[in-house]
Amino acid sequence: xxxxxKDFGIxxxxxxxxxxxxxxxxxxxxxxxxxxxxxxxxKALGRNSVIVNATGCMEIVASPYPHxxxxxxxxxxAFENTAAVASGIExxxxxxxxxxxxxxxxxxxxxxxxxxxxxxxxxxxxxLSGAMERGHDMMYICYDNEAYMNTGIQRSSGTPMxxxxxxxPAGKASLGQKTWKKDLPAIMVAHHIPYVxxxxxxxxxxxxxxxxxxxxxxxxxxxxxxxxxxxxxxxxADMTIRLCEMAVNTGIFPLYEVIDGKYTLSFDPGELAxxxxxxxxxxxxxxxxxxxxxxLQERIHENFYDLRTMIQCQGR
Numbered sequence: 001x002x003x004x005x006k007d008f009g010i011x012x013x014x015x016x017x018x019x020x021x022x023x024x025x026x027x028x029x030x031x032x033x034x035x036x037x038x039x040x041x042x043k044a045l046g047r048n049s050v051i052v053n054a055t056g057c058m059e060i061v062a063s064p065y066p067h068x069x070x071x072x073x074x075x076x077x078a079f080e081n082t083a084a085v086a087s088g089i090e091x092x093x094x095x096x097x098x099x100x101x102x103x104x105x106x107x108x109x110x111x112x113x114x115x116x117x118x119x120x121x122x123x124x125x126x127x128l129s130g131a132m133e134r135g136h137d138m139m140y141i142c143y144d145n146e147a148y149m150n151t152g153i154q155r156s157s158g159t160p161m162x163x164x165x166x167x168x169p170a171g172k173a174s175l176g177q178k179t180w181k182k183d184l185p186a187i188m189v190a191h192h193i194p195y196v197x198x199x200x201x202x203x204x205x206x207x208x209x210x211x212x213x214x215x216x217x218x219x220x221x222x223x224x225x226x227x228x229x230x231x232x233x234x235x236x237a238d239m240t241i242r243l244c245e246m247a248v249n250t251g252i253f254p255l256y257e258v259i260d261g262k263y264t265l266s267f268d269p270g271e272l273a274x275x276x277x278x279x280x281x282x283x284x285x286x287x288x289x290x291x292x293x294x295x296l297q298e299r300i301h302e303n304f305y306d307l308r309t310m311i312q313c314q315g316r
Contacts, residue, residue: 016208017043019071026069027061031237033227033244034058034116034143036201041112041141044211047072048107050089054082054115054124057150057229058143079115079123083131083140086113090136110215111138117158118148121182132191132220139214139221142184145229153232157182160252161299162292163284165232170287180299188222189258195221197257197266201228202244206266210257217259226253234283246278251304256311263311272301 021042028035034057045051051074053059059076062069077085090111103109113131115124120142128140147165148154155168159177164170168177188196195217199207207225214221226244230237247253250273255266275297279285288296 016205017046019043021045021047021049021071022062023069023071025067027064028057029229029231029237031228031230031240032057032061033201033229033240034145034225035061036240037141037143037207037225037227038062038114040201040204040207041114041211042070042072044208044215045072045110045112049073049110049112051075052077052082052086052089052111052113054113054119055079055150056116056119056148057145058114058116060150079119081127082113082115082119082124083138084127086111086138086140087131087134087136090138108215111136113138113140115140115142116149117142117144117146118154118156120144121157121184125184125187129187129191132188132193132222135193135219137219139211139223141211141223141225143225143227145227145232146181147229147232149229149232158184160296162288162296164287165284175288175292176284185222185224185258189261191220192261193220193222194218194260195258196224197222198224198226198253198255200226200244200248200253200255202241202248203255203267206255210266213257232284234286235281239281243278243281246273246281249273250275250278251300252278254304254307256307262314263307265308265311268308272304275300 022038049072053076068074093109144158147156147159153166155165155177158181160181162176164176170176185196185198195214197210199210210223214223226247228240228243248255249269257264257266276293279293
């Protein structure tokens, strides 16, 4: 378990890099969770980095031609090939070094692939699986706002059960999204890669530490960041961090890391809080009757206690 005071000191914010690699002036909406995530990611990355960014919210807000919100090399790629392009860059740098090409210094060049839940869990999962299986020394980060927000709030396989979107609308014939959220971190663990982690904006120093750790590990790393979208979730713009905190405390989004296949809880909320308030704060769940909320509650508790039990068993 990450000890924030031990790792970063009581005044953690003062120890973070002051330079902003994801700069102000971008076009993100008020309360945009992914934009906050990118700011923290930039602090962990450092200047010796190359970013490959799939089509999506963070690509659009960061790159209104001819400007860019990034201070490091950044490439916009298609939805489906983010991980493939990043792995190609990583392989190309290895070839150049082998041929004696000298870079500005001898530091490792961080290769970051960045995409939302749609570009990761759906359209880009084939390229992601291939890159992880091949073992490229790169990091892939999914900023998960639980739908295709950039193109009109369509459902993705990261959309939670019961949420209303433009392609899974709630009404007389449907209660919204009909399938359970895909557990992509578990799929990444099944690839036997060195590092997998989940992170939340409500725990910023935990997020920073996990990105740093994933970059330092040799081989592929995957970090899944919970990042609310007030526009798509139909919630107030000032609720982003509170919803992140509630998602962790209710067990909806557990914080953990997996190093060489071994799970560790980064934060254990103890007895899980009920999800009812979390659900009622979001318009996308406004239609759900109490019995459906209770069904969601049961599934979330079951998943969290299965995770906790597995971790306890691994520790024996």
